[in-house]
Each structure stands twice: as C-alpha cells, then as structure tokens.
Amino acid sequence: MEGNGVIELDGRRVRVTEVFWSYWRLAAERQAIFFRRVSGEAGPWTNDPILERYRFTNAYRASDRVSQYLLHHVIYDQERDTLDTILRVLLFKIFNRVDTWEHLVDRVGQPSVVGFSAEGYAKALDELFDQDRRVYSAAYIMPNPRLGEDRKHRNHLSLVEMLLQNGVLADLEKARSLKCLYERLCEVQSFGPFLAFQYAIDLNYSPHFDLDEMEFVVAGPGALRGIGKCFEDTGGLDAAGVIAAMAGSASDFFETTPMPTPFQDLWGRSLQLIDCQNLFCEVDKYARVAHPEHSVGGPGRIKQVYRVDHEPLTLGYPPKWGLPLSAQAPSCFGTAS
Structure with a gap:
C-alpha cells in the first residue's frame, strides 16, 4: 500500500504519508546512481528529474566525497x-x-x-x-x-x-x-x-575504535523534519526509535515497495543507523519538490544544484568492515560522485 495509510513498523501500527514510500525509492535510486558511476556508465545516471537536478548525499554516509577524503587522507x-x-x-x-x-x-x-x-x-x-x-x-x-x-x-x-x-x-x-x-x-x-x-x-571509522554503529543514533534537525514528513503518527516511537525501526525493516520495504531500481547494498553491508538518519535528511529535501504539500517548517526549496565532478571517484572503506575496497589502498572508478 502506498500513499497515506496505516502500516506496521517494528510491531507497531503507524500512519505514514506518501513521503514514506519516497524514502525507500530515494535510497534505492541514489544507491543505483552510485553504482552506475562506479561501473563507468556515461551520464545521466538517473531518470528521476529531482535527483538529476539537485545534489543529494549517497545512501551510505561513508561513500560521500568528504567522508572518503577523511578516510583516505586524514585517517588511513x-x-x-x-x-x-x-x-x-x-x-x-x-x-x-x-x-x-x-x-x-x-x-x-x-x-x-x-x-x-x-x-x-x-x-x-x-x-x-x-x-x-x-x-x-x-x-x-x-x-x-x-x-x-x-x-x-x-x-x-x-x-x-x-x-x-x-x-x-x-x-x-x-x-x-x-x-x-x-x-x-x-x-x-x-x-x-x-x-x-x-x-x-x-x-x-579509524582503526583505533571498533564500536557498533547499530548501538544508537541521534537525529539531526533535517532528519526530524524528514520523519515529520514521512509519518502522521509514529505509534509512540521517538525519532531514534523510528530510525532504528527503519533500519531493521529496510530489507522488507525494499522488497515490497514498487521502485524502478532494486536496492543494492554496499557490497554486503546493510544500511546502518547513521545511514538511515541521513536518508531522512535527504527525503526532507526531496519532498520539498516531490511533495511540497507535506511541509513541517524549515527550508522550502533545495539550495544545492547538482554539478558533475569530473575527477575520478576514489573509493575505500574502513578495512575492519571487510569490504572489497579498502581505505588503505583506495581504488579509482570513472568520475566522482
């Protein structure tokens, strides 16, 4: 079921808006854009006019340009x-x-x-x-x-x-x-x-800490607005509880939500709490254009227009994650994200 309605999330009955379904499609399509660029496909990398025009962060926080720079040039x-x-x-x-x-x-x-x-x-x-x-x-x-x-x-x-x-x-x-x-x-x-x-x-991210990213989460202002746009009633869940429930239910919603492109995880790493928190920030932005009627305050437009970065996309993640791309020896792919 899409649009406004009551669904079950983390064993609770919650009332969601159409922005809730855009959350999952945004995550899947933004991740698809990432992999299209990694594979060297020529742009444009999406048919979504909002994602094509405006700048959005990656579905995985660690894939973003500044996080990658931190990993490669500051830590590793x-x-x-x-x-x-x-x-x-x-x-x-x-x-x-x-x-x-x-x-x-x-x-x-x-x-x-x-x-x-x-x-x-x-x-x-x-x-x-x-x-x-x-x-x-x-x-x-x-x-x-x-x-x-x-x-x-x-x-x-x-x-x-x-x-x-x-x-x-x-x-x-x-x-x-x-x-x-x-x-x-x-x-x-x-x-x-x-x-x-x-x-x-x-x-x-550093080799000196190995703490559980799924332990807890703190919602920022953008995420709080995104949650407010996705839910009419959270069934008593606070913001951290909503984010945890979304992370725990992600595989189910990716399977059941109609979307142009199936979600592809990060080489076996599932979305973590920090990633789901960030996606609420991004759906807050996305909804300003796609669902302007669901306003909860805050900015009314998206400020950052997307511009192609022609520098190579250099990727590598904390070695302790066990992914095929390591920050100790990052690999270059196509153009930057």
Whole structure:
C-alpha cells in the first residue's frame, strides 16, 4: 500500500504519508546512481528529474566525497597512534572542507599532537579569511565556542588545543561503546548532540575504535523534519526509535515497495543507523519538490544544484568492515560522485 495509510513498523501500527514510500525509492535510486558511476556508465545516471537536478548525499554516509577524503587522507594515509588520529579527525571535521584541510597541511604540515599550535594554524586560516574564502563547510551549522578570540576559526583552534592540553582527547581513547564516545564529545563546548554524534561516527571509522554503529543514533534537525514528513503518527516511537525501526525493516520495504531500481547494498553491508538518519535528511529535501504539500517548517526549496565532478571517484572503506575496497589502498572508478 502506498500513499497515506496505516502500516506496521517494528510491531507497531503507524500512519505514514506518501513521503514514506519516497524514502525507500530515494535510497534505492541514489544507491543505483552510485553504482552506475562506479561501473563507468556515461551520464545521466538517473531518470528521476529531482535527483538529476539537485545534489543529494549517497545512501551510505561513508561513500560521500568528504567522508572518503577523511578516510583516505586524514585517517588511513599512514599508520598513526590513537591520539594523533583523534586530533586529526576532529580538526578536519570541525571545518569539514577539503580545501581548508589542504591549506593547513600546505602551510603548517601534517597535523599531529607533537608541536600542535593553535596559533600556527590560526595564522594559516587567517589567510583564507582575509581573502574572503570559505573556511567552513555549509553542511553543518558550527556554533562558535567563544574562547576569547575575535574570529570563529581561531576559537575552534583554541578549543582543539584546550582539549589536547586538558586531556579530553586522551580520554576519548577509553570509550568502549559508541554511546560512551558520543557522551564524552557532548560535553565539549559548542559541539551539541548532533555534532557529537557525527564526530563519534567519524572517529569510529579509524582503526583505533571498533564500536557498533547499530548501538544508537541521534537525529539531526533535517532528519526530524524528514520523519515529520514521512509519518502522521509514529505509534509512540521517538525519532531514534523510528530510525532504528527503519533500519531493521529496510530489507522488507525494499522488497515490497514498487521502485524502478532494486536496492543494492554496499557490497554486503546493510544500511546502518547513521545511514538511515541521513536518508531522512535527504527525503526532507526531496519532498520539498516531490511533495511540497507535506511541509513541517524549515527550508522550502533545495539550495544545492547538482554539478558533475569530473575527477575520478576514489573509493575505500574502513578495512575492519571487510569490504572489497579498502581505505588503505583506495581504488579509482570513472568520475566522482
């Protein structure tokens, strides 16, 4: 059954909208686009006019360009100890821009605990700021930690230095669960629940953590809007419960939802909670065009138009996942996603 109606999800009766079915078709078609590009097919890679016109993230978070760069150039470019890896991941993710990272490496050198100086990195980023170049990605809203500096990027660099000096970064090494890692990150000034969860996932990509991504999830603002568009009644499930139920029921809905292209998982890896959370963000965007009548507040249009990136698509995932493509020796395919 499609459209508005009552279905069973995780043993509960829930009332869904037509956006719920678009969630599954979006996941399947976006993943199909990914594999068409991997196989070297010539574009366009979809007949869906919305996916063809606008930019959407991959069905799997780890397949996205910035996550792939993090894996190949920040984490797995060479062997490092845990503290260096934590420092590098957080430094990269706070700004979340490849060109910002590359500017820092070019001006200051590869970031490491030994000799880390907030002032040295701040001077490098001052150069970008003074040239009216972006320092931060637009993907996340980054609150200013306000540590007495006159520029936001200087405050964030002071925050990283403070976390190194007061032992917080070293304390993160002790986390034995994803939730424990998240809770410690949540205590950091300016991070907040959503960013702390995203950073926990990023740190868990590294070889120094092997925590269960299916343990728990935190829904961001976009995911909350997506859930609001998919469900008229969640049957008492909170946002995390909805995401967990979607992940647990994914194979059933992919089989029963009519769609142009069957869903193909990531070389045997099923959608994780973080992926289903992200897909709610993406269906929130998708519904702005496909289902504008299902508004729950927030932006009313999709801002980012898709532009083909002609650079080769370089792929590799955490070796511990056991996938055929490893971040330690990434492979190139066709054009970038």
